[in-house]
Amino acid sequence: MSITFHLPTALHASTPPERRGIRRDQVRLMVSDKHTGESIHTSFHQLPQFLRSGDVLVLNASRTIPALLYGKWYRQGQLLSDKVEIRLAHRLDERIWQALVITEGVKKGDFFYFSTKLFAEVIRVRSGFALIEMRFSLSGAFLFEQIYALGQPIRYEYVQNPWQLEYYQTVYGSFPGSVELPSAGRAFTWEMLFRLKQKGISIAFLLLHTGLSYFLGNQVNPEENGEEYMIPDRTATLVNQAKQSGGRVIAVGTTVVRALESAVSPTGQCMSTKGWTRLYIHSHYSLQLVDGLLTGFHEPEASHLDLLTAFVESHQLKQMYDEAIQQQYLWHEFGDLHLILPIST
Template sequence: MTELVDFTLPKALEAHEPREAHCGRTRDDIRLLVGRRGSGEVSHHAFRGLPDLLRPGDLLVVNTSATLPAAVRLDRIAVHFSTPLPGEDDGLWLVELRRRTGKSSVPYGGGSPNEWIPMPGRANLTLVRRQTDRLWAARLSTSVVPYLRRYGTPIRYGYVPREWPTAAYQTVFAHDRETGSAEMPSAARPFTTELVTRLVSRGVLIAPLTLHTGVASPEAHEPPYAERFEVPESTAALVQHVRSSGTGRVIAVGTTAVRALETAVDANGRVQAAKGWTEHIVTPEGGVRAVDGLLTGLHEPKSSHLMMLTAIAGHTLLRATYEAALAEHYLWHEFGDTNLLLP
């Protein structure tokens, strides 16, 4: 396997809160690090300057999945609801059990098949079987999504010391009909309605798809598992038009958009309308066939997402980009700065 970029992430470069938590700041008041594969150039910009970095005819493909308040906190543990299990009845979900440690949590290795856990609101969660070392297949005694809307809070990890409302974890593209992500598709978080208007006015195209993200694995760095997705016919047609006409570049907003698009590529290399579950993992060996560039956050060392970034940018450019991000003190995680990789 191609060597992946490795580095040490200093604690000081972890974003602890939304940028708009500071008086006078807005979501798009973050930095944007741009890497260009052709020249190998790395440059620094404000995210608000994104319209000036794109061309008329470029296509941004965005994820419209809305974020669930997918964590339910009990006295000593927390339950993170991830996704329903493909091919199973609607009541069976993947969940992660985490031991609460003050304001944070760590993976909890306990539990046994058929054990039931009392939940708020007189509900019960029954552990059915271990699905992975970290995740359980489990059944809640009531419908999961309405239950989470009432009793859940957004999933957060130790680098975010206080709770923020679910609205802080929604993007401007999120659609209520598409609620289903356990964690925010965070690459699109810095977009504002004003910025979208400027992009459209410049002639940049925007097309939607949906991929519902499961829970991350900040401790285990596991590859992603099966996730629900849909690439609409209109989006597939627009991607094909942009690619075949040569009038612009297809730029995915987030690794979720890449995964969905690459799943929808047929044997002839064309993006088709598709929906269902994807287990596709983008690697440097397999490459990409649907996207030309990627707008994404900065990913942790050993993260499986770095395989995808290497497939798009190449090892040399990605290494230079991350060295620049570390040297210039860019911020990581969902409330952090952003990286644009261009062909």
């Protein structure tokens, strides 16, 4: 069942909190009990009081890259367009990426020139699939160097100003590869992470490089949009220890939910593994590892809302979102946060 609602324009967060005069960790936080559906309205700064010793908080350590490029479009040596927007989506190997080209009619064998140092050849176009594959003229660190030199952060229509890349990072992001900010973790500061550890809450990291959430105005179906992930030994161990000792596993972001639930062994344990996930989590999916979720507020009918219905009933989620709109929470990567977890027993 799709969750539909009207999102007022005023609730689209277009400006980073730091540019609104508040710290990252001072955004608002809505805390919802996954059993009763009742919500508390507070500040993210108060997060530690809702977690307890023995819980494990799992964060995505992927770092955002400036994945929006502009190139000149050539076919058989002929210039077709002087400026085409290209959004990188997934890195397939050292020089090949899937990408979304914001124009029509691209064919295999076409070239895009980004600078005197960088160009790419289109090597695959699939009918009915929005992404093309392109092979760059550089590879590895040399390619990333040019992407950072030429690229901009991907932003959608609700963000009017071209904010610098630093605003699209979490403080702990360490491994470049996400084309969009893993935004659920944006509000964390090192001070907050230290406070949580002082309380006996374990902090664990995994890696999932986020892909595009929109293809030319259409939201992406997770089953059609694989994302690469990696779960380290330490994270698998901490998750398994929490499950065995009665602690709660709290995922920071839908990316973390997908990665963890993609790494379940036949015996129900979290495995240290890596691969690509196309896992589609919905109301009929039985979560095996994740007990709670910290996430932002999502667009009407988004697939992320389907994932949330694995935590709470659809009618409860609709009530939560109606309440969030009434309370004027802010949406998107620069907005407020929603914590869904088992509070009552």
